Amino acid sequence: MKKLSARRRHPLAALVVLFCALAATGGLYAAFAPAEKAQADSSQSLAIEEGKRLYAVGCATCHALNGQGTSVGPSLIGVGSAAVDFQVGTGRMPAQQPGAQIPRKKRIYSQTQIDQIAAYIASLGPGPSIPTKDQYSPDGADIANGGQLFRTNCAQCHNASGKGGALSNGKFAPTLDGIPPKYIYEAMLTGPQNMPSFPDSVMPPKEKKDIVAYLNKIDTSSSPSEGGLELGGLGPVSEGLFGWIFGLGAMIAVAVWVAARTTKARKS
Amino acid sequence: MSSQPGSHEDMSEEKFPERAHKHEGTVAVAESPFADPGLPPHEPRRQDIDERAAKRSERTVALLFTVSMLATIGFIASYVIFPIDKIVYIFPFGHVSALNFALGLTLGLALFCIGAGAVHWARTLMSDEEMPSERHPIEAEPEVKAQVLADFKQGAKESQLGRRKLIRNTMFGALAMVPLSGLVLLRDLGPLPENKLRHTAWRNGLQLINMNTNQPLRPEDIQVGSLTFAQPQGFSEGDPNYQSELAKAALMLVRLHPQDIKDKRELDWSHDGIVAFSKICTHVGCPISLYEQQTHHVLCPCHQSTFDLSDGGRVIFGPAGHALPQLQIGVNAQGNLEALGDFTEPVGPSFWERG
Numbered sequence A: 001m002k003k004l005s006a007r008r009r010h011p012l013a014a015l016v017v018l019f020c021a022l023a024a025t026g027g028l029y030a031a032f033a034p035a036e037k038a039q040a041d042s043s044q045s046l047a048i049e050e051g052k053r054l055y056a057v058g059c060a061t062c063h064a065l066n067g068q069g070t071s072v073g074p075s076l077i078g079v080g081s082a083a084v085d086f087q088v089g090t091g092r093m094p095a096q097q098p099g100a101q102i103p104r105k106k107r108i109y110s111q112t113q114i115d116q117i118a119a120y121i122a123s124l125g126p127g128p129s130i131p132t133k134d135q136y137s138p139d140g141a142d143i144a145n146g147g148q149l150f151r152t153n154c155a156q157c158h159n160a161s162g163k164g165g166a167l168s169n170g171k172f173a174p175t176l177d178g179i180p181p182k183y184i185y186e187a188m189l190t191g192p193q194n195m196p197s198f199p200d201s202v203m204p205p206k207e208k209k210d211i212v213a214y215l216n217k218i219d220t221s222s223s224p225s226e227g228g229l230e231l232g233g234l235g236p237v238s239e240g241l242f243g244w245i246f247g248l249g250a251m252i253a254v255a256v257w258v259a260a261r262t263t264k265a266r267k268s
Numbered sequence B: 001m002s003s004q005p006g007s008h009e010d011m012s013e014e015k016f017p018e019r020a021h022k023h024e025g026t027v028a029v030a031e032s033p034f035a036d037p038g039l040p041p042h043e044p045r046r047q048d049i050d051e052r053a054a055k056r057s058e059r060t061v062a063l064l065f066t067v068s069m070l071a072t073i074g075f076i077a078s079y080v081i082f083p084i085d086k087i088v089y090i091f092p093f094g095h096v097s098a099l100n101f102a103l104g105l106t107l108g109l110a111l112f113c114i115g116a117g118a119v120h121w122a123r124t125l126m127s128d129e130e131m132p133s134e135r136h137p138i139e140a141e142p143e144v145k146a147q148v149l150a151d152f153k154q155g156a157k158e159s160q161l162g163r164r165k166l167i168r169n170t171m172f173g174a175l176a177m178v179p180l181s182g183l184v185l186l187r188d189l190g191p192l193p194e195n196k197l198r199h200t201a202w203r204n205g206l207q208l209i210n211m212n213t214n215q216p217l218r219p220e221d222i223q224v225g226s227l228t229f230a231q232p233q234g235f236s237e238g239d240p241n242y243q244s245e246l247a248k249a250a251l252m253l254v255r256l257h258p259q260d261i262k263d264k265r266e267l268d269w270s271h272d273g274i275v276a277f278s279k280i281c282t283h284v285g286c287p288i289s290l291y292e293q294q295t296h297h298v299l300c301p302c303h304q305s306t307f308d309l310s311d312g313g314r315v316i317f318g319p320a321g322h323a324l325p326q327l328q329i330g331v332n333a334q335g336n337l338e339a340l341g342d343f344t345e346p347v348g349p350s351f352w353e354r355g
Helices: A002-006 A013-032 A035-058 A080-089 A111-124 A143-153 A181-190 A205-218 A236-260 B051-081 B098-124 B142-159 B165-189 B242-249 B264-269
Strands: B087-090 B094-097 B208-210 B227-232 B251-255 B274-278 B290-292 B297-299 B306-308 B314-317 B329-331 B337-339
Touching: A035 A111, A080 A111, A080 A181, A143 A205, A143 B227, A181 A205, B051 B098, B087 B098, B094 B098, B208 B337, B227 B242, B274 B329
Parallel strands: none
Antiparallel strands: B087 B094, B208 B227, B227 B251, B251 B274, B290 B297, B297 B306, B306 B314, B329 B337
16 A cells, blocks of 8 residues: 555556546446447337338328328227237238228238337337247147137137138138238237237237147148148038039949940940 | 950850841831830840850959958058057148048948949849839739728628727727827926026126136226127036036127117116127027127128127128127126126027017
8 A cells, every 4th residue: 555655646647547537437337327228229219210201101091190090091009019010911001902801912011111110000009019939939838728719719700720711791711821820829919800809818828829829730731631631621511512523423433434334245 | 344345356256146137138117116126135245155254253353352351451450550640641632640541541442342343243244134024003903802892891790890889989089099198208308498598597796707717807808899708607617517508608798989889778788888798699599709890790600690789789681580689797896797687588599489
């Protein structure tokens, strides 16, 4: 200590003290400053800003400039980011034309742009947010329970094997084959178009995960079809048609073939 | 059928019987041009005149029956060998269950070979001689008829049926009464429905239980545009009557904006726009819950009856004869949804005494 105090009047002492003070201040700032959060906040507000721009170009015609909706498009205040991710991610929005139901088509926006629009819509009012991969991944789900829940809540419109079905006046429940788990989860959460929603308050996230896992299991585009040809999985209509045309047709053809050839020795 | 095509080459002509000499010389004019020409002369099959061909057909039929036997053994073997969860790739069908595929293939082969063998047997070896069979009138000969009538008259006379009217009338009475005992036994076919069709398990004060979570539903759980199914409190799947009781008590809950509800009674019976309707179609009792959340229409998958949940469950399309019954609901002291009574009309399809 004596050594230190003896040199306190050294010409370079002030410089050393200054360096030490600067290093300490900088170090402390680096250690305690909420650097990450500040960055996220700015990127979040950037996304909202960018999303607002995309919204004004692609969506505002029908849903109005501030998302309050018009006579042709519903209000988007409070629909949440999950609804945006579903509608734009499956290509339903932007809609090509008004009609009984807006069908799924090739999607137009990239996932980054969809996330930006979703961030803007989410900023308009609280609503269901995009589920995390952990929520909709089929890993560790109870498939049998999912099947039971699917038959109670979904099969009335989407058919017991998820192949979809007809509703009134040109509306229909689409097939669930080949739909990514995220969009199935979001559809249950938000209830797009005429589909009722199944909010977490009446169908907890665990049950949604089970249903997604069940659909993944019975989806014959990715899982084996134990029974062979499915014939569309639509039940007695397609199966009966196949039986009448091909089953009965084959029998008639064989009968004609057998009877058309004489057994007589003299072929005249 | 392998012995039929090209069978002329190795056949010696002398084995053929003589052809009937029908059309020799000038055209023969029949006496009556429309007379029955009768059967054409019988033509033999190759197997009828060539024993080697007959043997070959015999072997073919026996081979088909043997293949059928092998296929049946294969069916039993595949049932034993293949585990139920084994998946194999079969070209046009994709990934299918090995067990299902093997069972179907072997059983199909076994049945087909029995049929093909029987057809080949009948066509090549069983007799194919045409045999006319004359038709005769069904009516009995006049002598037989007269004899029967005479016998009956004599029997009636000897039994004194016509003379002793007391015996005749009591016999008729006895014969008429006997079937009544069978009629009474029909009563044992089942208990009478009594008023079962008019009541469900819902009672005043029973809480509405979410079918998904088995927890009581609260009004704040149910959002506008959502669809929820409920059953009465105290129901459990283990109960012997669970299915038949749930078939009447099944309930669907939707929430509308109160200003969207057009029917005054529906509004009175709702709680903050939450309305509870029977899930059973009033046509033939199919479960209906194809709910369109924008139009508030509920569609029945069986016959397309459509009900408007914003207008008292009114039928707007299809064969259903009655509006969908609504359950009056409220909130109990714990803040859970509860029924305020049973349905006031029978749920499900109409019946004769429904009124």
